[in-house]
Amino acid sequence: MRFTWIQPARTALLALALAACGGGGDVTAPPADAPRLEIASVVIEDTGTGDIMFSHDNHWHGFPVVAVGGRRSLRVHFVKQGRAPDDHDMPPRNEWFSLANHADHSLPVVIEDPSRAQWEGDRLGGTLTGRAAGASRISFRLFRGTTTVWEAPPLNFTVRP
Amino acid sequence: MPRRSSFLALAGAALLLVACEHPIAVVTPHAEIADLVFSDSASRAVVMRTTDNRTWSGAPFVMCADDVRTLVPQAIDFRGQSVDLVSRRDLEIRGESTQPNVVWEPLRGRGRLLALAPGTTRVRFLVWHLTHADLVSPWLEVTVLPAANCAASR
Numbered sequence: 001m002r003f004t005w006i007q008p009a010r011t012a013l014l015a016l017a018l019a020a021c022g023g024g025g026d027v028t029a030p031p032a033d034a035p036r037l038e039i040a041s042v043v044i045e046d047t048g049t050g051d052i053m054f055s056h057d058n059h060w061h062g063f064p065v066v067a068v069g070g071r072r073s074l075r076v077h078f079v080k081q082g083r084a085p086d087d088h089d090m091p092p093r094n095e096w097f098s099l100a101n102h103a104d105h106s107l108p109v110v111i112e113d114p115s116r117a118q119w120e121g122d123r124l125g126g127t128l129t130g131r132a133a134g135a136s137r138i139s140f141r142l143f144r145g146t147t148t149v150w151e152a153p154p155l156n157f158t159v160r161p
Numbered sequence: 162m163p164r165r166s167s168f169l170a171l172a173g174a175a176l177l178l179v180a181c182e183h184p185i186a187v188v189t190p191h192a193e194i195a196d197l198v199f200s201d202s203a204s205r206a207v208v209m210r211t212t213d214n215r216t217w218s219g220a221p222f223v224m225c226a227d228d229v230r231t232l233v234p235q236a237i238d239f240r241g242q243s244v245d246l247v248s249r250r251d252l253e254i255r256g257e258s259t260q261p262n263v264v265w266e267p268l269r270g271r272g273r274l275l276a277l278a279p280g281t282t283r284v285r286f287l288v289w290h291l292t293h294a295d296l297v298s299p300w301l302e303v304t305v306l307p308a309a310n311c312a313a314s315r
Contacts, residue, residue, distance in 0.1 A: 088297050135195075
């Protein structure tokens with residue numbers, strides 16, 4: 001009985017952690033028998049410039065650049081098929097898929113230094129808005145319900161004056 | 162008490178054996194590089210560089226057939242700091258060419274661009290980190306003029 005406060009406190013902490021991240025969105029509870037998504041890498045597409053950035057094992061190829069006060073619209077895709085360490089070309093588009101048909105998944109996004117930029121989005125992507133010149137990193141995590149099922153390596157980005 | 166010390170000795174020996182089977186891997190951090198700058202090894206003048214690793218200034222890069230240009234690469238990180246490519250022995254600047262008339266020969270802290278035959282090609286550079294590329298530059302247009310065209314200006 002002495003520890004009855006622990007469970008509500010843990011729940012409140014979890015809710016607080018999720019609320020602190022952008023891109024969580026509404027998440028429906030995953031069906032018990034739904035297969036787990038296989039993810040090898042994430043592909044970020046800048047819909048304005050056409051720039052592509054993609055994770056490869058534990059590093060990235062490409063990075064977003066945004067001006068102070070500017071906005072970059074970034075769509076998030078995933079790839080199931082892994083690549084060899086020396087294969088550094090972009091995964092082919094026919095292998096990309098989004099979370100459009102995966103309503104039980106969410107994509108919390110955390111900016112390492114929120115004074116540099118802001119992220120607003122959902123599980124399909126979002127907008128990166130530059131706040132102050134410099135550089136920082138973005139973390140993309142894939143949640144199913146409240147469980148992390150995949151996490152991308154931190155993505156560097158630059159905010160230009 | 163002797164039984165306890167024997168057990169500890171056995172456990173220690175088992176731990177050592179396991180450690181030998183699974184040696185601790187030496188992991189070096191990824192080089193978080195935003196741009197590459199190439200300077201002439203003799204004059205130290207900047208010959209070409211990338212901007213946000215999207216575009217090249219100094220393109221097209223023009224050479225004469227049979228020329229060899231020794232270039233000093235510099236890697237710039239996301240905070241504008243230079244990454245030491247000489248002391249980071251886990252890093253190497255590699256080059257890829259779409260045509261065999263231009264070849265990049267990596268050396269420690271510098272490299273040589275060899276123009277073997279006239280023609281045009283595209284070259285890109287990779288910051289190679291042991292098994293993979295930490296950075297792949299955009300393609301750089303390279304034009305190699307016939308040696309006869311250059312002889313007059315030499």
